[in-house]
Amino acid sequence: MDRQAGTVAVEPIISVRTLRKTYTTFERGSTFAETLKSVFWRKTREVDAVRGISFAIGAGEIVGFLGPNGAGKSTTLKMLTGVLYPSDGEATVLGMTPWHDRKRYVAHIGAVFGQKSQLMWDIPPLDAFHMNRAIYRLDPARFEHTLQTLVTLLDVGDQVRKPTRQLSLGERMKCEFIMAMLHEPKVVFLDEPTIGLDVFAKERIRGFIREMNARGTTFILTTHDLDDIEQLARRVIVINHGCVVFDGDMAALQHGVGQTKRIRLATARPPGEIDLPGVTLLERIGETRVLLELDVRRQPLPAFVRWADDAFGIHDLVIEDVPIEDIIKTLYA
Numbered sequence: 474m475d476r477q478a479g480t481v482a483v484e485p486i487i488s489v490r491t492l493r494k495t496y497t498t499f500e501r502g503s504t505f506a507e508t509l510k511s512v513f514w515r516k517t518r519e520v521d522a523v524r525g526i527s528f529a530i531g532a533g534e535i536v537g538f539l540g541p542n543g544a545g546k547s548t549t550l551k552m553l554t555g556v557l558y559p560s561d562g563e564a565t566v567l568g569m570t571p572w573h574d575r576k577r578y579v580a581h582i583g584a585v586f587g588q589k590s591q592l593m594w595d596i597p598p599l600d601a602f603h604m605n606r607a608i609y610r611l612d613p614a615r616f617e618h619t620l621q622t623l624v625t626l627l628d629v630g631d632q633v634r635k636p637t638r639q640l641s642l643g644e645r646m647k648c649e650f651i652m653a654m655l656h657e658p659k660v661v662f663l664d665e666p667t668i669g670l671d672v673f674a675k676e677r678i679r680g681f682i683r684e685m686n687a688r689g690t691t692f693i694l695t696t697h698d699l700d701d702i703e704q705l706a707r708r709v710i711v712i713n714h715g716c717v718v719f720d721g722d723m724a725a726l727q728h729g730v731g732q733t734k735r736i737r738l739a740t741a742r743p744p745g746e747i748d749l750p751g752v753t754l755l756e757r758i759g760e761t762r763v764l765l766e767l768d769v770r771r772q773p774l775p776a777f778v779r780w781a782d783d784a785f786g787i788h789d790l791v792i793e794d795v796p797i798e799d800i801i802k803t804l805y806a
């Protein structure tokens with residue numbers, strides 16, 4: 474997809490315009506006198522959780538929605554799933570305003586919240602799936618076909634008949650995905666969908682998301698697990714303090730970072746001061762080891778290697794890309 478940051482070439486399926494949410498909280502005070510006073514005179518405090526964010530998402534995208542704790546991700550997702558009214562701004566998802574006519578809206582979207590279950594503890598997922606069929610008034614033959622497809626993709630044929638409380642976390646999460654996708658939503662919101670899962674369960678869930686995306690589902694994925702983002706999202710929107718601080722392709726983000734390399738150097742003689750343009754000393758490890766960061770636009774790699782060998786003698790050299798965690802940390806900062 475040919476896309477500039479924040480815009481999509483195709484007609485957006487999700488469009489968010491200067492969306493804002495301010496929470497008003499009441500301060501009660503900590504002493505008895507303050508609590509008594511607050512009965513007559515309530516002191517309020519305003520929290521600007523989301524400060525006028527805008528973005529557009531095209532059909533078929535998987536977008537990673539990232540930000541540190543308290544950045545405003547859940548608040549945004551709650552507005553986009555219609556749970557929360559915004560203080561200002563607009564959003565349309567599949568041509569509908571999420572917080573208007575929510576009953577009609579939820580029939581077109583799906584949501585999986587890693588920390589919140591849509592299943593019922595004492596009854597098997599299969600019964601809950603059939604309840605959803607009734608709630609969404611799904612065609613029985615189509616429902617059976619979709620159910621079989623989802624059960625096969627996630628390999629939970631034996632588990633869906635057990636009471637939910639007997640399932641492992643990984644098995645339950647797979648059933649949560651089935652629950653969210655039985656009505657074939659075009660847009661699915663995921664909030665920490667792999668939290669607490671082992672590597673195998675994570676792989677299975679990620680494979681499932683990729684498969685459903687290939688079949689046309691658009692996903693917005695909020696997670697603190699950057700492996701989810703690296704493996705699934707072609708685009709990331711990063712928010713911090715309620716504002717969008719980056720909106721662009723993962724590839725562009727990684728390419729920008731590709732201009733910076735980390736170099737682990739073991740030298741024959743202790744390296745003294747390294748005062749070269751484009752070279753930052755990150756860490757000294759013992760007498761003869763250093764970790765450096767190199768901006769290859771200002772300090773070409775071959776020239777640096779020649780200089781280092783002449784200056785201290787190179788014993789060993791490892792060249793690494795900057796980890797995605799560090800790039801994201803910089804954006805958060």
Ligand SMILES: Nc1ncnc2c1ncn2[C@@H]1O[C@H](COP(=O)(O)OP(=O)(O)OP(=O)(O)O)[C@@H](O)[C@H]1O
Pocket residue numbers: 496497498520521522540541542543544545546547548549
């Ligand atoms: N119901 C509420 N009342 C008052 N303030 C709230 C409420 N919900 C969230 N906030 C505040 O709004 C800000 C954004 O919170 P939000 O939960 O959207 O962040 P988040 O990015 O999802 O964080 P996390 O990664 O920790 O889940 C925070 O400062 C939070 O304390």
